[in-house]
Amino acid sequence: MTAFLIRRLAFACVTLFAVLTLVFVLVRIVPGDPAQLILGDQASREAIVALRHRLGLDLSITEQYRVFLVGALKGDWGVSMVTGQPVIAEVLRVLPWTIELTLVSLVLGVAAGVPMGVYAAIHRNRFFDYVARIVSLLGLSFPAFVAAILLLLMFAIVLPWFPVISARSGSPTAWFQSITLPAINLGLISAAYIMRVTRSAMLEVLSEDYVRTARAKGVPWPVIIWRHSLRNALIPIITVVGLYLGILIGNSVLTEIVFNRPGLGKLIIGALNQRDYPMLQGMMVIYTMVVVLVNLITDLTYGLVDPRVKLQ
Amino acid sequence: MTKGLTLTAVLALAMTATPALAQKTTLNIGMGSADAGKLDPHIASATPDKGLLQYMFNGLVRIKPGQVSPDFIEPDLAESWESNKAATEWTFKLRHGVQCQHDYGEFTSADAVYSLKRASNKATSSYSNDYSGVKDIEALDKYTVKITLKNPIAGFLGYVANVNGGNMVCKKAAEEMGDGFAKKPVGTGPFEFAEYRPQQYVKLVANKKYFRGEPQIKEIMYRYIPADSSRDLAFQSGELDMIYGKQDQTWYDRTAKLPDTKVVAMEPAEMSTLFLNITQKPLDDIRVREAIAYGVDRKGIVAFKGAGSSREAVSVVPSGYLGTDEYAPLFPYDPAKAKELLKEAGYPNGVTVKTIHTTLTGMQTFIEAIQAQLKKVGINLDIELVEHATYHAQIRKDLSPLVHYQAGRFPVADVYLTQFYDSASTIGTPTAVTNFSHCNVADKEIRAARVETDPVKQKELWKTAQEKIIKAVCGVPVYEQLQLWAWHTNLDLGYDLKGSLNLSPPITEKTHFVK
Numbered sequence: 001m002t003a004f005l006i007r008r009l010a011f012a013c014v015t016l017f018a019v020l021t022l023v024f025v026l027v028r029i030v031p032g033d034p035a036q037l038i039l040g041d042q043a044s045r046e047a048i049v050a051l052r053h054r055l056g057l058d059l060s061i062t063e064q065y066r067v068f069l070v071g072a073l074k075g076d077w078g079v080s081m082v083t084g085q086p087v088i089a090e091v092l093r094v095l096p097w098t099i100e101l102t103l104v105s106l107v108l109g110v111a112a113g114v115p116m117g118v119y120a121a122i123h124r125n126r127f128f129d130y131v132a133r134i135v136s137l138l139g140l141s142f143p144a145f146v147a148a149i150l151l152l153l154m155f156a157i158v159l160p161w162f163p164v165i166s167a168r169s170g171s172p173t174a175w176f177q178s179i180t181l182p183a184i185n186l187g188l189i190s191a192a193y194i195m196r197v198t199r200s201a202m203l204e205v206l207s208e209d210y211v212r213t214a215r216a217k218g219v220p221w222p223v224i225i226w227r228h229s230l231r232n233a234l235i236p237i238i239t240v241v242g243l244y245l246g247i248l249i250g251n252s253v254l255t256e257i258v259f260n261r262p263g264l265g266k267l268i269i270g271a272l273n274q275r276d277y278p279m280l281q282g283m284m285v286i287y288t289m290v291v292v293l294v295n296l297i298t299d300l301t302y303g304l305v306d307p308r309v310k311l312q
Numbered sequence: 313m314t315k316g317l318t319l320t321a322v323l324a325l326a327m328t329a330t331p332a333l334a335q336k337t338t339l340n341i342g343m344g345s346a347d348a349g350k351l352d353p354h355i356a357s358a359t360p361d362k363g364l365l366q367y368m369f370n371g372l373v374r375i376k377p378g379q380v381s382p383d384f385i386e387p388d389l390a391e392s393w394e395s396n397k398a399a400t401e402w403t404f405k406l407r408h409g410v411q412c413q414h415d416y417g418e419f420t421s422a423d424a425v426y427s428l429k430r431a432s433n434k435a436t437s438s439y440s441n442d443y444s445g446v447k448d449i450e451a452l453d454k455y456t457v458k459i460t461l462k463n464p465i466a467g468f469l470g471y472v473a474n475v476n477g478g479n480m481v482c483k484k485a486a487e488e489m490g491d492g493f494a495k496k497p498v499g500t501g502p503f504e505f506a507e508y509r510p511q512q513y514v515k516l517v518a519n520k521k522y523f524r525g526e527p528q529i530k531e532i533m534y535r536y537i538p539a540d541s542s543r544d545l546a547f548q549s550g551e552l553d554m555i556y557g558k559q560d561q562t563w564y565d566r567t568a569k570l571p572d573t574k575v576v577a578m579e580p581a582e583m584s585t586l587f588l589n590i591t592q593k594p595l596d597d598i599r600v601r602e603a604i605a606y607g608v609d610r611k612g613i614v615a616f617k618g619a620g621s622s623r624e625a626v627s628v629v630p631s632g633y634l635g636t637d638e639y640a641p642l643f644p645y646d647p648a649k650a651k652e653l654l655k656e657a658g659y660p661n662g663v664t665v666k667t668i669h670t671t672l673t674g675m676q677t678f679i680e681a682i683q684a685q686l687k688k689v690g691i692n693l694d695i696e697l698v699e700h701a702t703y704h705a706q707i708r709k710d711l712s713p714l715v716h717y718q719a720g721r722f723p724v725a726d727v728y729l730t731q732f733y734d735s736a737s738t739i740g741t742p743t744a745v746t747n748f749s750h751c752n753v754a755d756k757e758i759r760a761a762r763v764e765t766d767p768v769k770q771k772e773l774w775k776t777a778q779e780k781i782i783k784a785v786c787g788v789p790v791y792e793q794l795q796l797w798a799w800h801t802n803l804d805l806g807y808d809l810k811g812s813l814n815l816s817p818p819i820t821e822k823t824h825f826v827k
Contacts, residue, residue, distance in 0.1 A: 030702065031698075031701075031702040031705040031706055032699075032701035032702050032704065032705045033701075033704075033705050036704060036705065036708070037701055037704065038349075038350065038355070039355065039357065039438040040356075040357025040358065040438050041357065041704070041719070041746060042357060042438060042439065042441070042721075042731065042745065042746075043357070043438045043441075044434070044440065044441045044743060044744070044745060045741070045742050045743060045744040045745075046434055046440075046742065046743070047434040047437075047438060047440055047441075050434055050435055054435075082349060082350065083348075083350070083494075083495075083510075084491055084492075084494070084495075090510065093510055094510060094511060149541055149542075149545075152542070152545050153545070156545060156549050157545060157548055157549055160549060163546075163549070163551060164542060164545045164546035164549050164551055165535065165537070165542075165546050165551050165552075167512050257346070257538055257539050257542070258539050258541070258542050259542070260512075260535075260537050260539075260542055260546070262509070262510060262511035262512055263511070266346050266347065266511045266538070267347075267510075267511065269346055269538075270346040270347050270511075273346075273700065273701060274349075274701070275701050
C-alpha cells in the first residue's frame with residue numbers, strides 16, 4: 001500500500017512537471033500581448049515596452065522558464081499580471097465555490113443515477129427502462145448551457161423561487177438557493193452518465209451464476225440486488241464517477257458563467273482573454289493536481305469496495 | 313352585506329396601516345464582463361472599469377452628466393479657470409473644502425498636481441501620450457494649479473475633465489498604496505470604494521462628504537455578469553436595476569418590450585472603419601482601395617445592424633466630435649464604378665484581400681456583411697478569424713492588409729486623426745498607436761491643427777485633413793454603433809442621458825429610486 005502510494009506520487013510529480021512545461025510553452029505560443037491587453041488600445045508603444053519589462057516579458061523564453069521553474073519549486077506561482085494578486089491566493093479564493101458545486105452535483109448525480117440504473121437493469125426492456133434510457137440520452141446530448149438557461153427561465157423568472165445570480169452566501173437558506181439550480185444543471189448530466197453505467201454493470205452481474213444461486217436458495221430479492229449485485233457492479237461505477245469528476249470541473253465553466261457563480265471556470269476564461277500567463281499556469285497546475293488526486297482516490301476506493309483488489 | 317362592508321373596511325384599513333415600503337437605496341448594476349480589471353483610473357481602458365471608476369472620481373472640470381460634447385464642460389473640482397491668449401498657460405482655481413474619500417484629507421492643488429503628473433507618467437498611466445504637450449504642472453498656492461503647455465492643445469480642457477487621465481486621485485492615498493491603489497481607489501466622487509469580491513461585484517457606498525451633497529443612492533452593487541442571457545434574466549427577475557446591453561438591435565427591440573423598462577442607445581458611438589494598408593499589395597494600388605470604398609454600402613450595413621442602435625459614418629472622424637466634417641466627401645455606393653476600377657487596376661476577374669478578424673460576435677457579423685457586399689463587386693474578402701486578444705496582437709504586426717477596427721475616442725477630431733492617421737502613430741514604429749493603414753497624407757494638417765489657436769482655422773485644417781484621408785482611401789468609415797443600456801423606470805437618473813464618455817450612465821448625487 002505504501003509502496004503503491006509512493007509510486008503514484010512519483011508519477012504525479014512527473015505528470016505535473018510535464019503539464020507545467022507544456023502549459024508554459026502553450027500560453028506563449030498563442031499570439032496576444034498581455035501588456036497591450038492590460039494597457040488598452042490607446043497606450044503608446046513606449047508604455048507597452050515599459051510594462052513588458054516590468055512584467056519580465058522581455059526576457060528570453062529560456063530565462064522566463066528558469067524563473068518560472070525556480071519559483072514553482074519554491075511554491076511561488078507568481079502574481080497575476082492583471083490584478084497583481086498572488087496566483088495561489090486568487091485560485092484558493094474561488095476554489096471552494098467550484099469544489100462545492102462539483103461535489104453537490106456529483107452527489108445529486110449518484111443519488112439519482114445509481115437507483116435509476118439499478119431499477120432500469122432489473123426491469124430490462126420494460127417501459128421504465130426505455131424511458132430511463134431515452135431520458136439519459138437526452139441528458140447526455142443536451143448542452144449544459146441550454147439546460148441552464150431553461151432552468152433559470154423556469155425557476156427564476158416564471159416561478160420566482162431561485163435567484164438568477166446564484167452567488168449568495170451567509171445563511172443556509174441563501175446557500176441552498178444559490179446551489180440548487182447550478183447543482184441540478186450539472187447533476188443532471190452526471191446522473192445520465194452514472195445511470196447508463198450502473199444499468200450495464202448491473203445487467204452483467206445479474207446474469208452471473210452466483211445471482212442465480214442466491215435466487216435459487218431463496219435469498220430475498222432486495223438483498224440480492226443491493227448486497228450481492230450492486231456491490232459487485234460498483235467498480236465500473238466508481239471508475240466513471242472518478243473520471244467524471246474531472247469532466248465536471250471542466251463542465252462547471254459554463255454553469256458558473258450562466259449562473260453567475262464565482263469559480264475556477266470564470267477565472268480561467270478571464271485569464272485566457274487577458275493572456276495572464278502566471279494565472280493560466282497556476283490554474284493548470286491546480287486542475288492537474290485535482291485530476292491526479294481524484295484518480296488516486298478512485299484507485300484507493302477500489303480496494304475498499306472490493307477486497308479482491310490489492311494495491312501493489 | 314354589513315359583514316361584507318366591515319370586512320372591506322378592515323382590509324382597507326389594514327392596507328393603509330402597512331408602513332410605506334422603505335425607499336430603495338441600493339442600485340444593482342449588471343456589467344458584461346467576467347471580472348474587474350485594474351481599478352486605477354489612469355490605467356483602466358476597458359468599458360467595465362471606466363464605467364465603474366467614474367462613480368468614484370472627479371476631474372478639474374467635467375462634462376455635464378448625460379452629455380458627451382466638450383461644449384458642455386462645467387466646473388468640477390475647479391471652480392473656475394482661465395488661460396492666456398495663446399492658450400498655453402492654464403490656471404485653475406480649486407473648490408475649497410473638498411474631501412478625499414476614506415478620510416484622506418482635503419483635496420488641494422498638491423493632489424491635482426500629483427494626479428496630473430501621475431497621468432503623464434508612462435510607468436503609471438495608459439494615457440501618458442495625451443499629456444506629451446504639457447511642459448509643466450505646478451501649484452501656485454493651496455487652491456491654484458497652473459499648467460503650462462509646450463504649444464496650444466486642441467480641446468485641452470478634455471484632458472483635465474473626468475475622463476481617463478483627467479480623473480483626480482488623492483495624493484496621500486496613491487503614494488501610501490503604490491501598486492495597491494487599484495485595489496482600493498480613492499478619489500473625491502459621489503461614491504467610495506467599499507468591497508471587491510472577485511468575479512462577483514464591486515460594492516460602492518455613498519460618499520457622505522461629497523461636495524455636491526450626499527448621494528440619495530446609498531449603495532451601488534456593480535456586478536460582473538459576462539453572459540448576456542443571464543444578465544437579461546437577472547434584470548427581468550428584478551435582481552438588477554440597470555444593465556449593460558448586448559450590443560445589437562435584436563436585444564434593443566426585445567428589451568424595449570419589457571414592462572417598466574427604459575432602453576437607451578447612448579453616445580459615444582464606436583465607429584467601424586476598414587483601414588487599408590497603403591503599403592501592401594494589392595491595396596497599394598489606389599484604384600483597388602477606391603473600389604472597396606465604392607463597394608461598401610453604408611445604408612445596407614445600418615439596415616443590417618438596426619437603425620435604433622447604429623447610424624452611418626459621416627467622415628473618417630466619428631460624427632459629433634469637435635472638428636468632424638459632417639458633410640465629408642465619402643465615396644458613394646457605386647458597384648459599377650467599383651468593378652470598373654478593379655478592371656483598370658488589372659483585376660478583371662476579381663481580387664482577393666486578406667483580413668485578420670476577431671470572433672467578437674458584433675464585429676464578426678459586420679465583417680461578414682462587408683464580405684457579402686464586396687463579393688458583389690468582385691472583391692473576395694478572405695477573413696481569417698482569430699480570438700480577440702490574438703486579433704489585437706496580429707493587426708499590430710502588419711499581418712492584416714485590411715483591418716476592421718471599432719473605436720470611439722475623446723470627441724475632438726485631433727485625437728482620432730492623430731491616433732489613426734498621423735504617420736507618427738503607424739504600427740511597427742516606436743511611437744505606434746493605431747495607424748494601421750500607414751497613412752501619411754494629412755500629417756501637415758493634423759499637426760498644424762493641433763497647435764492652431766484660431767478655432768476657425770483649426771476647423772478648416774481638420775476639414776482638409778479629413779478630405780485628404782478620404783481621397784487617399786486610408787480608411788473606409790462604415791457605421792457607428794451606439795452603446796446600449798437598460799434600466800427599470802423606477803430609477804430616476806436625475807438628468808437627461810444623451811451619453812457618457814465613461815461608457816456607463818453616470819450615477820450622481822441626484823440619482824434616486826421613485827416608488
